[in-house]
Amino acid sequence: KQEVTQIPAALSVPEGENLVLNCSFTDSAIYNLQWFRQDPGKGLTSLLLIQSSQREQTSGRLNASLDKSSGRSTLYIAASQPGDSATYLCAVSERLNKLVFGSGTILRVKS
Amino acid sequence: NAGVTQTPKFRILKIGQSMTLQCAQDMNHNYMYWYRQDPGMGLKLIYYSVGAGITDKGEVPNGYNVSRSTTEDFPLRLELAAPSQTSVYFCASMGDRATYEQYFGPGTRLTVT
Numbered sequence: 034k035q036e037v038t039q040i041p042a043a044l045s046v047p048e049g050e051n052l053v054l055n056c057s058f059t060d061s062a063i064y065n066l067q068w069f070r071q072d073p074g075k076g077l078t079s080l081l082l083i084q085s086s087q088r089e090q091t092s093g094r095l096n097a098s099l100d101k102s103s104g105r106s107t108l109y110i111a112a113s114q115p116g117d118s119a120t121y122l123c124a125v126s127e128r129l130n131k132l133v134f135g136s137g138t139i140l141r142v143k144s
Numbered sequence: 145n146a147g148v149t150q151t152p153k154f155r156i157l158k159i160g161q162s163m164t165l166q167c168a169q170d171m172n173h174n175y176m177y178w179y180r181q182d183p184g185m186g187l188k189l190i191y192y193s194v195g196a197g198i199t200d201k202g203e204v205p206n207g208y209n210v211s212r213s214t215t216e217d218f219p220l221r222l223e224l225a226a227p228s229q230t231s232v233y234f235c236a237s238m239g240d241r242a243t244y245e246q247y248f249g250p251g252t253r254l255t256v257t
Contacts, residue, residue: 037186064244065244067245067246074253075250075251076234076248076249076250076251077187077234077248079245079246079247079248082244082245084244122186122187124186124187126244129175129192129194130175130238130244130246131177131189131192131202132177132179132187132189132236132246133189134179134186134187134188135186136184136185136186137184137185137186
């Protein structure tokens with residue numbers, strides 16, 4: 034059974050810092066990996082999707098990497114801002130794109 | 145396009161009551177999913193559908209039922225509500241298997257007391 038773990042569970046940083054969120058998964062037979070952002074009481078916003086054949090994806094200040102063989106992904110956020118404060122969820126997809134989620138990292142960026 | 149819509153936004157149920165959570169999408173997506181999210185946790189898959197008339201169980205299907213009579217709608221039925229079903233429920237859809245991107249609705253917050 035696929036299990037997804039995210040470390041750290043919570044992170045507090047001052048504005049302007051670069052930071053890394055980690056995601057690991059137990060079964061490397063995935064179709065893709067997605068990073069989502071979730072604001073309190075809200076739904077999920079897709080940030081980046083990395084196909085299983087890719088190594089990384091970038092969008093603005095965000096960069097996500099994928100190492101399938103070791104079962105790891107990182108989400109790098111450059112020059113963090115208070116508006117980046119949210120919960121970040123990592124999810125891997127199985128057959129028929131059924132997603133298995135981690136428990137998330139709660140990020141707080143202090144101004 | 146409205147995307148994925150869910151109703152109601154909030155609901156309080158008494159133990160033993162039943163209800164249907166509605167989910168609709170206007171993107172002509174074949175794939176639809178129901179997830180639940182307990183406090184401080186990630187989402188877990190309840191049921192999914194790969195097209196009208198086809199549904200299958202996910203990781204946590206007990207206590208729920210689904211139907212998919214049209215491409216647009218994918219309602220989730222709770223029979224005999226229990227406190228363990230207190231959660232936030234998200235519906236999602238996916239159309240293009242080339243991109244595999246899932247689009248999520250805003251969620252339904254359900255409390256069973």
